Amino acid sequence: MCRPENKGCLHLETEEPFGLLVPPERFRRFASTTRVRQMPRLVRILLCFVLIAAFLAGVWGYAHRQTLAWQWASYQVGVAASFDDARRQIARFEHAPDAPERLRVLVAKWGTGNPRFDQYLAQYLTAGESSTALRRAFSEELARRPELLPR
DSSP: OOOTTOTTSEEEOOSSTTOEEEOHHHHHHHHHHSHHHHSOHHHHHHHHHHHHHHHHHHHHHHHTHHHHHHHHHHHHHHTOSSHHHHHHHHHHHHTSTTHHHHHHHHHHTTTSSOHHHHHHHHHHHHTTOSOHHHHHHHHHHHHHOGGGTTO
16 A cells, blocks of 8 residues: 555545555556547547537427427327327317417428328318317418418
8 A cells, every 4th residue: 555655656636634545557557448548539539429419419309398299299190090089189289278389380290291190180170179279370371381272
């Protein structure tokens, strides 16, 4: 064991009153065998890049969590097993406290490549159960995207 008065020992600062004394040869051996030092430089750079990208994606997802939740609920309408399931999902959109924003997200999905979603939404709109707010949001979406009128 090294003593503080020995000049051949490496003194590491710790919270202990006398610190941690490690002989230099043991410290070098530990530092050279760590996995981080054994990784090639490119792998370390890629690992850092992936970690930073994952962190930024998490921050973006957290910042847009409400819109992502609404888009997920819109997706659930399109993958519903029957029209009754889709009708219940759409009714949740209509009766939510933030219905206007939700309805805009719902009707923005119209004509984006999911024929089942388009069929369920059109069927719900023509069934007479839909609210005025949903019909208004749908009309505004069709006015904004005239290429969808022939559908």
